[in-house]
Amino acid sequence: MATNQFEVFGVDVRDYGQLWLAAWRDFLFGDESPIRRALDSQVNLRHADGSSATYQAGAEIAEGQPNHDALAIPDELVLSRTLALPSIAETDLEAALHLEIAACSPFAPDDTAAGWRVTRGGDLSAITVELVITSRSAVMGFLGEHFNVLNPGSSEVWARAGEHWVCLRGFGEDVRERHYRRRLVRTGLLLTTIFALILGLAGASVLLSERQLASLELRRDEALQEAKDAIALRDQLAATNTAISELNRLSQQYPNPQAELLRLTYLMPDSAYITQYTQDGRKIRIRGRGSEAAALQQAMTEQKAFKSVTAPQAISRVGRTGLEQFFLDIELKPRR
Numbered sequence: 001m002a003t004n005q006f007e008v009f010g011v012d013v014r015d016y017g018q019l020w021l022a023a024w025r026d027f028l029f030g031d032e033s034p035i036r037r038a039l040d041s042q043v044n045l046r047h048a049d050g051s052s053a054t055y056q057a058g059a060e061i062a063e064g065q066p067n068h069d070a071l072a073i074p075d076e077l078v079l080s081r082t083l084a085l086p087s088i089a090e091t092d093l094e095a096a097l098h099l100e101i102a103a104c105s106p107f108a109p110d111d112t113a114a115g116w117r118v119t120r121g122g123d124l125s126a127i128t129v130e131l132v133i134t135s136r137s138a139v140m141g142f143l144g145e146h147f148n149v150l151n152p153g154s155s156e157v158w159a160r161a162g163e164h165w166v167c168l169r170g171f172g173e174d175v176r177e178r179h180y181r182r183r184l185v186r187t188g189l190l191l192t193t194i195f196a197l198i199l200g201l202a203g204a205s206v207l208l209s210e211r212q213l214a215s216l217e218l219r220r221d222e223a224l225q226e227a228k229d230a231i232a233l234r235d236q237l238a239a240t241n242t243a244i245s246e247l248n249r250l251s252q253q254y255p256n257p258q259a260e261l262l263r264l265t266y267l268m269p270d271s272a273y274i275t276q277y278t279q280d281g282r283k284i285r286i287r288g289r290g291s292e293a294a295a296l297q298q299a300m301t302e303q304k305a306f307k308s309v310t311a312p313q314a315i316s317r318v319g320r321t322g323l324e325q326f327f328l329d330i331e332l333k334p335r336r
Helices: 012-030 034-039 088-103 136-146 171-254 257-267 294-303
Strands: 042-048 052-056 060-061 066-073 076-084 112-119 126-135 156-161 164-167 272-280 283-290 306-310 316-318 322-334
Touching: 012 034, 012 088, 012 156, 034 171, 060 156, 066 171, 076 156, 088 112, 088 126, 112 136, 112 156, 126 136, 126 156, 126 164, 257 272, 257 294, 294 306, 294 322
Parallel strands: 042 066, 066 156
Antiparallel strands: 042 052, 052 060, 076 126, 112 126, 156 164, 272 283, 283 322, 306 322, 316 322
């Protein structure tokens, strides 16, 4: 049972902030950082035998344009150790390594130079530290003898630890570190600017889309209103067509009496007139008087608009007036 109230699954939660900072520090400045591999300066590592190779972020590259120099010291001048530490040690790794260096170094504290490289394997709960320790005076003697270097800050000093080269601290590595930090800041500012531009473009696109959507909604409302008006006009036209069809049907079924009266007016001679007119659809009954009723009936029979002309009653004389009274039933032909 944990005695520390801040301990959860064996980890003190008060260390979470330091762990978070350590993770970011390793992501930006660690030996295996992908950011460092892209932005770190290329270094020309020179050996005492005259050979050289180009490195970037501790990894050898085939071709490059190095703008920094590093000098390699032999393994005889170096004490190397490989440490396996829990990942929680990253929160204060330098303090832990300084204690380890002070405990293992056979040299005086002022004469001790050291460097290390942190690597990770498949186990995320542990880290591997490749530590190198050497004598500063012995290193300067070797540099002066083989490279004619007397100023410790003029170039970097690297020593081999296992399969990797490790940069010894306290020589000329600060120049490369400053250059890397400047590139990191410029890249961060550039990415921030690009991100801000993307957000601005996205915001402008959203605003433009909102305006276009509002315009489309306005056009949609206008189109709906026009559609409603068109539908109303269509319904009104349909009602009008229905009324016209009904009127045409009624006109076919019930011919216009005015037209028939006009026709009879032209057919009647001056010596005849109509006293009574009755029409029921295409059937017309007239009563009138005239001097020649039989001739009038014959003339009406010859009319193409009349289907039949019959006399329901016989023609009779009207007193001594010389006129004859006639009754005629007329049936009109259907209209085509």
